[in-house]
Amino acid sequence: MKRKKKSKRWIAGMCAAVMTTGVLAGCGGESGEATPEAAAGDAGSSAPFRITLATAQVGDVPAADNEVEKAIESYTNTQLDIQWIPSAAYDEKVNVMVAADEMPMMLRVKYVPTTISSIQSDLFWEVGPLLGDYKNLSALNKQYYENISVDGKIYGIPQFRDIARSAVIYREDWLKKLGMKPPVTVDEWYNVLKAMTLNDPDGNGKNDTYGMVLGKKYNEGVSAMTTRMAVALGAPNKWAVDSAGKFTPEFVTPEFNEILKLFRKLFAEKLINQDFAAFEDADAEKMYDSGRVGIRIAVAQNAKSMQDRLSKTVPEGIYDVMPPTGPKGVRAAGESGNNGFFVFPKSKVKNEAELKKLLAFADKMLDEPMATLQLRGVEGKHYTKVDGGKTEFKDFSAFQREVKPYRDSLFNVEGFNVAPLKDTPLGEKGTKIPPENLKTAVLNPALNLTSATYSERGKELEQMMYDAQTKYIMGKIDDAGLLAEIEKWRKAGGDQVAKEYEAAYAKLKK
Amino acid sequence: MIQDRTFGNRLFDTVNAAVLILVALCTVLPFVYVLAVSFTDPHEVAKGGMILFPTKFSLAAYEYIFSTDTLVKSLGVSIYVTVVGTFINLLFTSLLAYPLAKPHFRGRQVILLGVLFTMLFSGGMIPSYFVVKELGMTNTLWSLMIPSAISAFNLIVLRNFFQQIPDGLEDSAKIDGCSDLDILFRIVLPLSLPAMATFGLFYAVAHWNTFFSAILYINDHNKWPVQVLLREIVILAQSRIGETSFEESLIQPLTIRMAVIVFATVPILLVYPFLQKHFAKGVLLGSVKG
Numbered sequence: 001m002k003r004k005k006k007s008k009r010w011i012a013g014m015c016a017a018v019m020t021t022g023v024l025a026g027c028g029g030e031s032g033e034a035t036p037e038a039a040a041g042d043a044g045s046s047a048p049f050r051i052t053l054a055t056a057q058v059g060d061v062p063a064a065d066n067e068v069e070k071a072i073e074s075y076t077n078t079q080l081d082i083q084w085i086p087s088a089a090y091d092e093k094v095n096v097m098v099a100a101d102e103m104p105m106m107l108r109v110k111y112v113p114t115t116i117s118s119i120q121s122d123l124f125w126e127v128g129p130l131l132g133d134y135k136n137l138s139a140l141n142k143q144y145y146e147n148i149s150v151d152g153k154i155y156g157i158p159q160f161r162d163i164a165r166s167a168v169i170y171r172e173d174w175l176k177k178l179g180m181k182p183p184v185t186v187d188e189w190y191n192v193l194k195a196m197t198l199n200d201p202d203g204n205g206k207n208d209t210y211g212m213v214l215g216k217k218y219n220e221g222v223s224a225m226t227t228r229m230a231v232a233l234g235a236p237n238k239w240a241v242d243s244a245g246k247f248t249p250e251f252v253t254p255e256f257n258e259i260l261k262l263f264r265k266l267f268a269e270k271l272i273n274q275d276f277a278a279f280e281d282a283d284a285e286k287m288y289d290s291g292r293v294g295i296r297i298a299v300a301q302n303a304k305s306m307q308d309r310l311s312k313t314v315p316e317g318i319y320d321v322m323p324p325t326g327p328k329g330v331r332a333a334g335e336s337g338n339n340g341f342f343v344f345p346k347s348k349v350k351n352e353a354e355l356k357k358l359l360a361f362a363d364k365m366l367d368e369p370m371a372t373l374q375l376r377g378v379e380g381k382h383y384t385k386v387d388g389g390k391t392e393f394k395d396f397s398a399f400q401r402e403v404k405p406y407r408d409s410l411f412n413v414e415g416f417n418v419a420p421l422k423d424t425p426l427g428e429k430g431t432k433i434p435p436e437n438l439k440t441a442v443l444n445p446a447l448n449l450t451s452a453t454y455s456e457r458g459k460e461l462e463q464m465m466y467d468a469q470t471k472y473i474m475g476k477i478d479d480a481g482l483l484a485e486i487e488k489w490r491k492a493g494g495d496q497v498a499k500e501y502e503a504a505y506a507k508l509k510k
Numbered sequence: 511m512i513q514d515r516t517f518g519n520r521l522f523d524t525v526n527a528a529v530l531i532l533v534a535l536c537t538v539l540p541f542v543y544v545l546a547v548s549f550t551d552p553h554e555v556a557k558g559g560m561i562l563f564p565t566k567f568s569l570a571a572y573e574y575i576f577s578t579d580t581l582v583k584s585l586g587v588s589i590y591v592t593v594v595g596t597f598i599n600l601l602f603t604s605l606l607a608y609p610l611a612k613p614h615f616r617g618r619q620v621i622l623l624g625v626l627f628t629m630l631f632s633g634g635m636i637p638s639y640f641v642v643k644e645l646g647m648t649n650t651l652w653s654l655m656i657p658s659a660i661s662a663f664n665l666i667v668l669r670n671f672f673q674q675i676p677d678g679l680e681d682s683a684k685i686d687g688c689s690d691l692d693i694l695f696r697i698v699l700p701l702s703l704p705a706m707a708t709f710g711l712f713y714a715v716a717h718w719n720t721f722f723s724a725i726l727y728i729n730d731h732n733k734w735p736v737q738v739l740l741r742e743i744v745i746l747a748q749s750r751i752g753e754t755s756f757e758e759s760l761i762q763p764l765t766i767r768m769a770v771i772v773f774a775t776v777p778i779l780l781v782y783p784f785l786q787k788h789f790a791k792g793v794l795l796g797s798v799k800g
Contacts, residue, residue: 084731088725089725092635096636
């Protein structure tokens with residue numbers, strides 16, 4: 001009897017669940033049909049042009065018809081339909097979208113092998129020859145476009161970022177106490193890092209500080225600490241190319257090896273964190289924030305936020321920032337200058353007229369009102385105008401939530417068509433460094449060259465050298481061992497990559 | 511001799527208890543830490559002032575995550591997918607497992623082989639995406655429930671469980687005039703409640719943790735389950751030092767990350783106590799069956 005009752009209740013529950021399923025599925029189906037479809041915008045020139053675009057999510061996804069998006073739509077006479085993709089699986093999602101031909105009219109991609117091969121199989125419009133017609137797009141530094149070119153042609157509009165933003169952020173108060181200057185030569189680096197570790201610069205009587213801590217990704221990727229530091233001291237940026245067009249990787253150059261030797265010595269003398277090979281970046285970050293570390297190779301604009309966080313834990317701590325400087329002067333490692341770029345799929349953008357409308361949209365975003373909107377927000381709400389034609393943030397956390405998603409996803413460049421920001425002296429200094437850096441920046445000559453071997457096995461080859469460098473710093477292999485690892489790398493495909501770069505370089509220079 | 515044994519026993523018990531307590535602490539302490547950080551003042555955490563218990567109590571992290579309705583909405587999605595999805599799982603898994611357990615069901619070897627095949631080989635991401643797309647399920651919550659409706663492993667275990675139910679029971683039911691479906695729903699399933707609870711829990715946890723398929727199949731951010739947001743917040747915070755993409759990325763203080771983890775974990779944890787008794791019984795049934 002009891003069992004029967006139970007089963008009845010169970011069945012009732014089942015029915016309820018089935019019914020809700022039906023109701024909710026109904027809703028789901030409806031919005032599911034509203035898939036991005038290129039609406040023809042030629043129903044009269046005044047009707048807003050519908051643009052579908054997909055880009056990476058930044059923070060919370062903004063509500064569909066918020067103030068910022070409405071302002072953009074009314075200024076550019078468009079109707080935006082933005083698909084925000086979580087960055088946790090961005091690349092997989094884009095691969096699927098490309099394979100299933102479910103792309104929007106503008107798709108943000110990264111300059112990676114899969115993208116390059118899609119471009120080479122002619123999926124996207126070439127925009128290079130059209131750029132000259134747009135006043136803002138053509139006014140920006142050519143390097144932005146060259147960095148995303150494939151076989152010398154331009155297929156997209158970058159989400160512009162500073163090209164040369166690396167800088168040295170250091171504890172000014174510590175150096176003063178130790179009576180030292182910011183380091184410029186390798187020896188000075190050693191001395192400063194040693195003093196900051198051993199001479200108790202925070203004066204708490206404990207041996208609990210470091211000159212520098214490394215996270216486990218210290219030598220990986222475009223923002224590798226080793227590359228940034230080695231470039232400042234005279235090394236090439238990832239690859240060196242000589243006048244004959246021959247390519248050599250950074251790690252065979254003496255300048256780069258100086259840096260490895262420096263860290264090997266620091267490690268042996270326990271002047272950097274001994275667990276760096278497994279140290280989480282977030283933990284390294286925490287050590288800087290709690291005032292236990294003196295110098296960091298970072299991004300110039302970060303100095304201000306580092307100071308903000310430090311002030312909360314060590315009120316008397318003072319950070320300062322300087323451009324990456326070595327014996328030969330300021331030398332910053334050039335980066336790609338974008339956070340990905342938008343391509344225009346031929347399957348969704350039907351003709352050149354539509355393509356031109358999309359380019360006009362990108363161009364308009366760089367106009368003064370739009371640049372200000374993206375970089376400063378809405379006047380009176382996120383920022384205010386102050387004396388001297390400057391602007392000042394009024395509510396920065398509201399800006400972070402409401403405006404930043406657009407700033408990071410659309411088209412804008414700090415300093416281009418936007419009034420300067422009144423900031424703390426450190427903040428202003430940080431903003432000024434990247435444009436200054438650019439004048440003497442060391443660019444990576446292989447950045448826009450394609451290599452079949454790299455596309456196929458580049459990551460694996462890079463990992464080989466990352467591991468070898470870590471072993472070298474930890475003293476597990478000596479100079480001969482490092483040379484052997486480089487030799488292994490050459491045989492495993494490194495030489496092949498260099499050769500392919502040389503061929504691509506020669507073709508481009510022709 | 512006897513004393514020796516007791517001493518050995520006692521030693522064993524003590525060591526055993528110590529090891530178990532250690533293991534228990536290893537699993538519990540991280541939770542305590544997460545919970546404590548989420549309730550602590552962010553500055554206090556940055557200073558490293560707290561270890562296991564909040565020194566300065568603060569609800570700031572929760573105020574922040576509830577200041578928009580994004581997380582609440584995604585929690586609703588997760589609950590819906592878990593409840594409905596688990597129901598679908600149990601229904602379809604038992605509907606297939608039951609006939610496969612019956613020797614008189616013709617062709618069952620072929621079907622069983624087909625099921626085994628999917629355990630070893632899968633189509634891969636893009637073919638699966640095409641299937642979901644052609645079925646018109648992209649951007650609907652169905653895409654999170656239907657493709658994973660039957661887990662091959664659970665199916666086989668459930669089939670073995672069904673095989674243990676005596677045939678005589680079904681024969682007598684048949685004599686009393688039960689149809690096959692009647693037998694399944696009115697006799698076999700009620701007898702299998704412990705197994706259903708166990709697999710229900712497996713399925714529910716899997717649904718609760720749905721992450722990748724949600725990103726692949728769902729474009730509308732209003733339909734993201736809570737794990738997508740959780741991953742987003744935690745990963746954003748981790749990528750700060752790399753700085754490949756953001757100049758001064760949206761800072762997610764540790765407290766907010768921890769609050770989100772609490773928010774995403776507690777609901778599914780709440781399910782365990784209710785299934786606990788079935789769970790224990792289910793395990794027992796498997797071992798003491800005579």
